[in-house]
Amino acid sequence: MTDQIKKRLRLGDGIHLNIIENSSSKYNSLVVYFIDSLNPENASLASLLARVLTRGSEKYPTSRDMSRALDNCYSAGLGAGTSKQGDRLVMSVSAVSLADRYSLDNESITSEIIAIFEDVLFHPYTENGCFEAGRVESEKKNAVDAIRAVLNNKRSYASKRAIELMFDGDPYSSSEIGEEKIIESITPEALTAYYKKLLKTAEIEIFSVGQADERVIGDSVRKMFDGMERRAVLPSSRAFEPKNAEPREITERMDVKQGNLVMGFTHGITSTGSELYAMTMCNSVLGGSITGKLFTVLREQMSLCYSIFSACNYEKGTMMVHAGINPTDRDKTVRETLERIKEIKEGDISDKEISDSKNDIINRLSSFADNPSSLPAWYLPKVIGKDTEKEIPTPSFVASRIEKITREDIVRVAERIKLDTVYFLTEKEN
Numbered sequence: 001m002t003d004q005i006k007k008r009l010r011l012g013d014g015i016h017l018n019i020i021e022n023s024s025s026k027y028n029s030l031v032v033y034f035i036d037s038l039n040p041e042n043a044s045l046a047s048l049l050a051r052v053l054t055r056g057s058e059k060y061p062t063s064r065d066m067s068r069a070l071d072n073c074y075s076a077g078l079g080a081g082t083s084k085q086g087d088r089l090v091m092s093v094s095a096v097s098l099a100d101r102y103s104l105d106n107e108s109i110t111s112e113i114i115a116i117f118e119d120v121l122f123h124p125y126t127e128n129g130c131f132e133a134g135r136v137e138s139e140k141k142n143a144v145d146a147i148r149a150v151l152n153n154k155r156s157y158a159s160k161r162a163i164e165l166m167f168d169g170d171p172y173s174s175s176e177i178g179e180e181k182i183i184e185s186i187t188p189e190a191l192t193a194y195y196k197k198l199l200k201t202a203e204i205e206i207f208s209v210g211q212a213d214e215r216v217i218g219d220s221v222r223k224m225f226d227g228m229e230r231r232a233v234l235p236s237s238r239a240f241e242p243k244n245a246e247p248r249e250i251t252e253r254m255d256v257k258q259g260n261l262v263m264g265f266t267h268g269i270t271s272t273g274s275e276l277y278a279m280t281m282c283n284s285v286l287g288g289s290i291t292g293k294l295f296t297v298l299r300e301q302m303s304l305c306y307s308i309f310s311a312c313n314y315e316k317g318t319m320m321v322h323a324g325i326n327p328t329d330r331d332k333t334v335r336e337t338l339e340r341i342k343e344i345k346e347g348d349i350s351d352k353e354i355s356d357s358k359n360d361i362i363n364r365l366s367s368f369a370d371n372p373s374s375l376p377a378w379y380l381p382k383v384i385g386k387d388t389e390k391e392i393p394t395p396s397f398v399a400s401r402i403e404k405i406t407r408e409d410i411v412r413v414a415e416r417i418k419l420d421t422v423y424f425l426t427e428k429e430n
Helices: 040-053 063-071 109-122 133-152 154-166 180-185 188-201 214-225 276-288 293-301 327-345 351-369 372-383 395-403 407-414
Strands: 007-012 015-021 027-037 077-085 088-098 203-210 248-254 259-266 305-313 318-325 418-427
Touching (some): 007 214, 027 372, 040 077, 040 188, 063 077, 063 109, 133 188, 154 259, 154 318, 276 327, 276 351, 293 327, 318 327, 327 407, 351 395
Antiparallel strands (some): 007 015, 259 418, 305 318
């Protein structure tokens, strides 16, 4: 199979290498995830660090030098960024390169890209033992611009604010790209200290996807981390615990024409729960696809929304419904969304809705064969805390479980859905 972890190897304290063979793609992917506790300070440092690391290394000190080295590897790509998994912050560094079999003169592109990767991770460009001040300042500006871009995108801003308000006091309320004031205060010394801390204490998950030789990958990656002094600490993550007896309603006004509505629900079903696949189907029937009730009824039949969808967070046991609406349709959209959830709880789900939802989910799972580079992000929350590859569900296995979900299963988990927060970003009052 091309979507399963063939081997999961422990390389050191809190370090695992996951090897996924895939012969259908011409490209190999190598991704290293550093897992830290999520809070505004760590997120700000990690977001800046991801940018600085890919600016240059000891061997390739400038962006031009780095670009030239990647071009010499058949235009390989190098990237880095931050995300969050529940209460955990994740910084990733990744490389995508052409598989060796497609090179000219039997060149070992894999070995070359691993050498670049190692230089970026373990030999960053420094001056006097710290990241160079000029590029730190330059990337601070870029990081701040990215934060401000969220404010300018009202849909993204509404999502961010809804999460901040609903999860207030919870680590998950922190943005994975950090906060402007914190980023502006970061010094080269502080960034260097955080970099060294990550290497020493972060849980590290490494993924190799493609046609790279298993032995070459294993030996090369093991050598990267060999002899490193480590005291890894895996941050905890827990499901969201509602704090209010009744749903909260928050309205914010800005200079906007379109209203952005976000409804936050709890259901308590996590990625390790037995009801995971039933809730996956429930979300799809509700609004996780264009065949869901929210899209077909509220948008298509009632013309209430410009856009509407639902999405579950199985690290926190929650579900969010996002809708772009006319500001005057706020109350009706909330009411009709709750009505659709009530229909599901009462079993008012057609055979076609169930069939369409299954097809949508299974098709998405099958798409990993066409885009195997997306597998590391899909697998990351599933491998944390696992010892061997035998304990980890594959996309194919999940598809087989989805196929067996019944209407009764969907109704059962729907009963657990409760409204917690209603956030509405709308126009200023006249």
